[in-house]
Amino acid sequence: MKMEKSLNVFDEPLIQCGDNPTTGFYRDGCCNTSMGDAGSHTVCVRITQEFLEFSRFRGNDLITPSPKFEFPGLKPGDNWCLCASRWLQAYENRVAPHVYLTRTHKRALEIVHIDKLKEHSLDIS
Numbered sequence: 001m002k003m004e005k006s007l008n009v010f011d012e013p014l015i016q017c018g019d020n021p022t023t024g025f026y027r028d029g030c031c032n033t034s035m036g037d038a039g040s041h042t043v044c045v046r047i048t049q050e051f052l053e054f055s056r057f058r059g060n061d062l063i064t065p066s067p068k069f070e071f072p073g074l075k076p077g078d079n080w081c082l083c084a085s086r087w088l089q090a091y092e093n094r095v096a097p098h099v100y101l102t103r104t105h106k107r108a109l110e111i112v113h114i115d116k117l118k119e120h121s122l123d124i125s
Contacts, residue, residue, distance in 0.1 A: 006030065006032050006105065007105070007106045008101065008102050008103065008104055008105065008106060009101050009104050009105075009106050009108065009109055009114060009117065010101065010102070011106065012102065014030055014031065014032070014102075014103065014105055015030075015100075015102045015103045016029045016030050016103065017029060017030055017031050017044035017079050017080070017081050017100065017103040018044070018078065018079030018080060018081075020078075021071075021072045021074070021078060021080075023044075023079060023080045023081045024041065024081045025037040025039075025041040025081065027070070030081075030103075030105075031043065031044050031081035031103060031104060031105045031108075032105065033105050033107050039083040039085070039086075040083055040084045040085065040107055040108065040110070040111060041081040041082065041083055042081065042083075042084050042104060042105035042106075042107045042108035043081065043082045043083075043084050043087040043099060043104050043105075043108045043112065043117070044079060044080075044081055044082075044099065044100040044103035044104045045079070045080055045081075045082050045087065045096075045097040045098060045099055045100070046077065046078070046079055046097055046098050046100070046122060047062075047074050047075065047076055047077065047078045047079070047080050047097055048076050048095075048097045048098075049076045050095045051090055051095050051096070051097045052074060052075075052076070054090055054093060054095040055086065055090070058086075058089070060086065062074045062080075063075075079100070079103075082097075084107075084108040084110070084111035084112050085111055087099070087108075087112060088111060088112045088116070091112070091116055091120070096120050097120070098120050098121070098122045099117050099120045099121055099122065100121075100122050100123050101117060101118070101121050101123055101124055102123050102124075103123075104117065
């Protein structure tokens with residue numbers, strides 16, 4: 001599967017999101033994506049407890065480790081590539097985690113308006 005060109009929301013080269021734990025649809029540390037990434041794991045965030053509880057309530061437990069999928073479980077402070085639609089859902093419920101725009105793939109903008117992401121930005125003022 002060929003990945004799309006890795007550019008962030010500013011059309012600049014995408015910066016690594018996180019490697020402890022290693023994130024991304026491809027588990028390459030970046031919010032890279034392709035047509036095979038149906039969930040659009042493109043928004044780089046700093047995880048919060050509030051978001052983890054929200055996500056678990058919505059049926060996506062990101063706290064519990066799943067060794068079968070080499071998933072260590074997340075904790076507050078971890079960086080993670082979230083699905084753009086999940087981030088938007090969290091935003092609409094006032095529990096969206098903060099975002100690293102320079103580490104967020106531009107494909108996220110197909111789902112989330114840049115102004116909403118900027119409201120929660122950690123890396124621009």
